[in-house]
Amino acid sequence: MKARTESDSVSAVAALADSSRRGVYEYILEADGPVSRDDVAGALGMVRGTAAFHLDRLAREELLTVSYRRLTGRSGPGSGRPTKLYAPAVREVSVSLPQRHYDLAAELLAAAVENSHRTGTPVEESLRRVAAEAGNSIGKDADSLEQALEKYGFKPETEEDGSIVLQNCPFHRLSQRHTATICGLNLDLLSAVTGKTGPEGCTAVLDPAPGRCCVRILPPDRD
Known part of the structure; x- marks a missing residue:
């Protein structure tokens, strides 16, 4: 379906x-x-x-x-x-403007807790793992990095130097209250998406600024 x-x-x-x-x-x-x-x-x-x-x-x-x-x-x-x-129908319907994906954040956090209980791995490490797995899955289903970012509401914009800034955070409310956890989740998720769909050498880095997502995607050969 x-x-x-x-x-x-x-x-x-x-x-x-x-x-x-x-x-x-x-x-x-x-x-x-x-x-x-x-x-x-x-x-x-x-x-x-x-x-x-x-x-x-x-x-x-x-x-x-x-x-x-x-x-x-x-x-x-x-x-x-x-x-x-x-x-x-079982289906639930919700619309948020700007686009948000709190359901995705909830699924990743719940999966991390379950993994931690099952394996004894610290929750923070489990969250990094499940976020990366989710990012790989998102990237696998996308034709390009831009398509993947658009689908999940990040609103990518390419700057003159080739880096991509994300004008919307799909986890905005959570990131305001739990900044370190959610921004870390976001970085691990987008690092995996970038590695799967972006040009070789692209990297996702934390670069928080008011009014946009905390992650910036750098083009190849940029630190």
Whole structure:
């Protein structure tokens, strides 16, 4: 399945901007089980076709799951067609502007704690390891360094000397409260991304400054 992007989340949130469609979604969230188009139409006083339109839009955005079942309890010839039923999807939707990825930071921190408990490795060392592994994975899935940085919301800009500054920190709030931990995580993550996708000799270094990410990516032959 294709990975969900920030644009996908924006589209899903936009689908809920319509008050009628949001009412349909809220009704399904509170239902005891999967519901049909007739259930929604009857409960919300909608024309069945309108209910179907809203339900299918929510399903396309992966906010609802769809299943089919014969409600009569019968099977075989003459039992009628299965009814299309809708239920809430597991998917969570959030949009943050500027783009943030607190979920990624949480996953890395949790993985580091688990690794530390399992192996006896200090948490700080475990965090460096899991951040580097995540960076390698991100780099492996990207066609270029710039693509990887854009995907995770870093907003890269290349300066005259060829170095790349990152105009957005995806972990901004955490970095304000836990600077050493989060900036260290960020450096290990981006060092691995750079090593996987950047030109040979590029390096990621800590270079904090107000209004941007703490990491700068230096071109080859720069210290």
